[in-house]
Amino acid sequence: MGKRAAALVGFTEWAPERKWERPMFGMEACAVLAAEALADAGIEKDAIDGLVTGGLQDSPMFGPLALAEYLDIQTHFSEQVDIGGASSAGMIWRAAAAIEVGLCDTVLVLVPSTPSPSQAGDEARKMVMPPYLAGDAWGSPQSIYDIPYGLVAAAPSFAMVATAYMDAYGVTPEQLAKIAVDERNSALKNPKAVFKDKPITVDDVLASPMVCDPVHLLEMVMPCFGGGAVVVTNAERAKTAKHRPVFLSGYGEYVSHKTVTNMKDITVTPAKPAADQAFGMAGVDRADIDLCSFYDCFTITVLATLEDTGFAPKGQGGPWVAERDLSFAGDFPLNTHGGQLGMGQGGAAGGLSHVVDALTQLQGRAEDRQLASADKAFVTGVGGLMASNVGLVLEGA
Amino acid sequence: MRVEQPFSEAGRPIPRRTPTSAPFLDGAREGKLRLQRCPRDGFFFYPRPRCPVCLGDDWTWQEASGRGRVYSYTVDRVGLDPTQRERLPLVVAIVELEEGPRMTSNVIGCAPEDVQVGMAVEATFEDLGPETLVLFQPSA
Numbered sequence: 104m105g106k107r108a109a110a111l112v113g114f115t116e117w118a119p120e121r122k123w124e125r126p127m128f129g130m131e132a133c134a135v136l137a138a139e140a141l142a143d144a145g146i147e148k149d150a151i152d153g154l155v156t157g158g159l160q161d162s163p164m165f166g167p168l169a170l171a172e173y174l175d176i177q178t179h180f181s182e183q184v185d186i187g188g189a190s191s192a193g194m195i196w197r198a199a200a201a202i203e204v205g206l207c208d209t210v211l212v213l214v215p216s217t218p219s220p221s222q223a224g225d226e227a228r229k230m231v232m233p234p235y236l237a238g239d240a241w242g243s244p245q246s247i248y249d250i251p252y253g254l255v256a257a258a259p260s261f262a263m264v265a266t267a268y269m270d271a272y273g274v275t276p277e278q279l280a281k282i283a284v285d286e287r288n289s290a291l292k293n294p295k296a297v298f299k300d301k302p303i304t305v306d307d308v309l310a311s312p313m314v315c316d317p318v319h320l321l322e323m324v325m326p327c328f329g330g331g332a333v334v335v336t337n338a339e340r341a342k343t344a345k346h347r348p349v350f351l352s353g354y355g356e357y358v359s360h361k362t363v364t365n366m367k368d369i370t371v372t373p374a375k376p377a378a379d380q381a382f383g384m385a386g387v388d389r390a391d392i393d394l395c396s397f398y399d400c401f402t403i404t405v406l407a408t409l410e411d412t413g414f415a416p417k418g419q420g421g422p423w424v425a426e427r428d429l430s431f432a433g434d435f436p437l438n439t440h441g442g443q444l445g446m447g448q449g450g451a452a453g454g455l456s457h458v459v460d461a462l463t464q465l466q467g468r469a470e471d472r473q474l475a476s477a478d479k480a481f482v483t484g485v486g487g488l489m490a491s492n493v494g495l496v497l498e499g500a
Numbered sequence: 501m502r503v504e505q506p507f508s509e510a511g512r513p514i515p516r517r518t519p520t521s522a523p524f525l526d527g528a529r530e531g532k533l534r535l536q537r538c539p540r541d542g543f544f545f546y547p548r549p550r551c552p553v554c555l556g557d558d559w560t561w562q563e564a565s566g567r568g569r570v571y572s573y574t575v576d577r578v579g580l581d582p583t584q585r586e587r588l589p590l591v592v593a594i595v596e597l598e599e600g601p602r603m604t605s606n607v608i609g610c611a612p613e614d615v616q617v618g619m620a621v622e623a624t625f626e627d628l629g630p631e632t633l634v635l636f637q638p639s640a
């Protein structure tokens with residue numbers, strides 16, 4: 104049996120929005136997220152003795168310190184995680200690990216992603232990722248060897264992974280497009296999803312504009328604002344929580360590079376070592392997993408993750424996806440919240456949406472898309488340019 | 501968000517000149533592709549003060565053949581970097597050099613539709629004024 108020291112007991116998640124109409128500083132958002140997540144967990148604020156977060160726009164240095172002061176929380180564990188889109192999943196295991204070693208008892212994981220009130224006007228309120236992703240900093244290798252050649256943002260990098268996959272394994276555009284279609288079918292049942300009203304077909308995906316060959320517009324996430332928070336606590340206190348505690352029974356992480364040019368093999372992602380570590384720790388078989396929630400910035404990310412985490416044979420992900428229904432109603436439920444592809448990417452909180460997806464199912468709170476059996480889930484986070492990976496095995500108490 | 505990337509007068513992003521990148525950039529200006537070579541681990545790219553494998557500092561600069569193959573590629577159709585929009589459609593590629601290392605570059609001199617994984621390419625150079633880019637074209 105895997106670890107039973109720390110459990111996820113409550114959460115809050117804001118519906119992603121392309122344009123955010125109620126600007127808030129990062130720490131202001133944290134205060135609201137904290138209140139909502141604690142209320143959901145049924146745990147008092149006084150119990151909090153650990154804080155984990157990502158980047159805070161209003162406190163780019165000393166973030167966790169500023170946050171402890173702002174929320175009037177005194178912590179034995181204060182952490183800021185910076186591994187890209189894998190950060191949210193990385194925050195969850197760091198919180199659990201801190202509890203396991205006895206540093207603290209209850210940790211708030213806070214992921215705000217709202218525009219600041221200092222950003223005025225409609226355009227500034229629209230979520231746009233800066234194309235250089237801070238790679239333009241003085242001395243950054245990217246500013247010398249990547250940016251002048253147009254390797255910027257995320258799409259060209261993931262597109263080159265897809266090109267290599269197609270060349271190596273014969274993956275077809277239709278097989279990749281189907282991932283977006285199945286996820287959209289789940290999004291239709293998620294009231295928080297940006298795309299909850301619009302079913303799509305494989306033809307729709309392939310007819311959407313080509314952004315970076317072979318990636319079409321409908322195979323990319325829509326950048327949005329959002330926010331989320333999760334309460335992680337020790338096994339004893341978890342018994343007093345309002346909802347079913349969900350243990351983090353195993354976890355793994357792997358970082359191997361930043362830009363795709365420097366991947367050892369562009370068709371093998373860090374998902375493999377991270378997943379092997381997580382499943383090994385949990386002592387859980389892949390076959391016993393009821394649902395997967397995989398970081399899905401692009402359709403190729405999902406296909407590669409299915410293979411490298413051991414659910415589909417290496418090189419067979421294309422036909423494997425074609426033969427299955429990945430929606431909540433299907434034979435391999437994957438991203439039952441619609442994924443970030445169907446829900447919109449709520450900024451940094453997009454990564455947390457996969458944790459929340461698993462938690463929602465394992466706590467039996469998924470309403471119209473609730474699975475009949477939901478006891479074990481596997482969650483991934485992907486950061487940088489297919490560069491960092493976190494795997495989480497979650498088990499309901 | 502403040503942008504630190506240097507740009508040419510025409511508005512193209514140019515490589516940042518640092519003490520470590522200067523020998524590579526000087527080589528490009530002379531039409532040469534220069535790589536560092538570690539006596540134990542062979543060629544490496546991009547330039548660093550220490551070999552990334554053994555962290556040794558007894559590497560030397562060598563002139564590479566300029567020949568390589570397309571390891572993977574994409575075609576930017578939308579101009580993810582607005583300053584590159586006049587180059588669209590832009591073939592962004594990873595080129596695996598004959599000497600072993602891979603580098604980010606662009607494939608020019610053929611239609612984007614004719615680029616393929618494994619295609620043989622050779623270095624060519626584009627003068628942007630203050631700095632020169634190392635690009636690739638189909639081998640003659």
Ligand SMILES: [Zn+2]
Nearest residue numbers: 538541551554
């Ligand atoms: Zn060496």
